[in-house]
Amino acid sequence: MNVLVIGANGQVGRNIVKELADTNHNAVAMVRKEEQKEKMQELGAAKVVLGDLEGDFSEAFEDVDAVIFAAGSGPKTGAEKTLTIDLWGSVKAAKYAEDKGVKRFVQLGSVGSDNPDAGGEEMKPYLVAKRTADEILQATKLDYTIVRPGALSDEEKTGKVEVSAEGFKSMEGRSIPRADVAHVLVDVLERQNTYGKVFEILQGEEDAETQLESV
Numbered sequence: 001m002n003v004l005v006i007g008a009n010g011q012v013g014r015n016i017v018k019e020l021a022d023t024n025h026n027a028v029a030m031v032r033k034e035e036q037k038e039k040m041q042e043l044g045a046a047k048v049v050l051g052d053l054e055g056d057f058s059e060a061f062e063d064v065d066a067v068i069f070a071a072g073s074g075p076k077t078g079a080e081k082t083l084t085i086d087l088w089g090s091v092k093a094a095k096y097a098e099d100k101g102v103k104r105f106v107q108l109g110s111v112g113s114d115n116p117d118a119g120g121e122e123m124k125p126y127l128v129a130k131r132t133a134d135e136i137l138q139a140t141k142l143d144y145t146i147v148r149p150g151a152l153s154d155e156e157k158t159g160k161v162e163v164s165a166e167g168f169k170s171m172e173g174r175s176i177p178r179a180d181v182a183h184v185l186v187d188v189l190e191r192q193n194t195y196g197k198v199f200e201i202l203q204g205e206e207d208a209e210t211q212l213e214s215v
């Protein structure tokens, strides 16, 4: 499949492009700056497209079979960018996918978005944006999978994760390497048992493949 990676230059996004290069899929890396193209090619992207979530990026969806949305405004900007990028960027991506007949849509969500009120005042706008983006995606006819990781780390890929469909009761002291998140986002692409599902992930003891079979 030709897989459009939105947020391809991000820390998770770069790992997704790398993961895809090791599969029979082609990564179509969407970046927002010309100078980011070379890095994408080095990582193994089959195609690189320019697109900004705050504008019209519908052209990125040409000849695409699946989408992985892994972009985000990050903690350095405020609630305004959280709205226009994390929320509205995702909503537009789902709309373009519907318009272009791209059925498969994998979204990188976040733990805590099941209950934004419990996340504290600082995190609340972000969690509300992520939750609302997820709900709007769930209301589409797309074959979506929403993967909500806990705290991200830059540790090496382990291939070991724990999946929770009900949501983890405690995440104290736990995290998950970005490389493992990328692995899961790519692994679920062709896993039909994950269509229409939302689940949380953390680093765990079992192979990602085994855990994902039980979703």
Ligand SMILES: NC(=O)c1ccc[n+]([C@@H]2O[C@H](COP(=O)([O-])OP(=O)(O)OC[C@H]3O[C@@H](n4cnc5c(N)ncnc54)[C@H](OP(=O)(O)O)[C@@H]3O)[C@@H](O)[C@H]2O)c1
Binding pocket: 006, 007, 008, 009, 010, 011, 012, 013, 031, 032, 033, 051, 052, 053, 054, 070, 071, 072, 073, 074, 085, 086, 108, 109, 110, 111, 148, 149, 150, 151, 152, 178
């Ligand atoms: N940090 C955590 O512990 C945590 C936990 C759970 C979930 N998450 C989610 O995981 C996501 C990815 O994490 P990460 O570490 O990979 O973040 P990251 O490195 O900040 O990557 C975010 C990517 O989004 C892109 N982006 C931002 N605004 C854009 C726009 N207007 N148009 C197109 N692309 C845009 C960035 O582009 P540039 O490269 O050009 O800046 C970057 O490539 C986060 O955004 C968050 O929603 C994070």
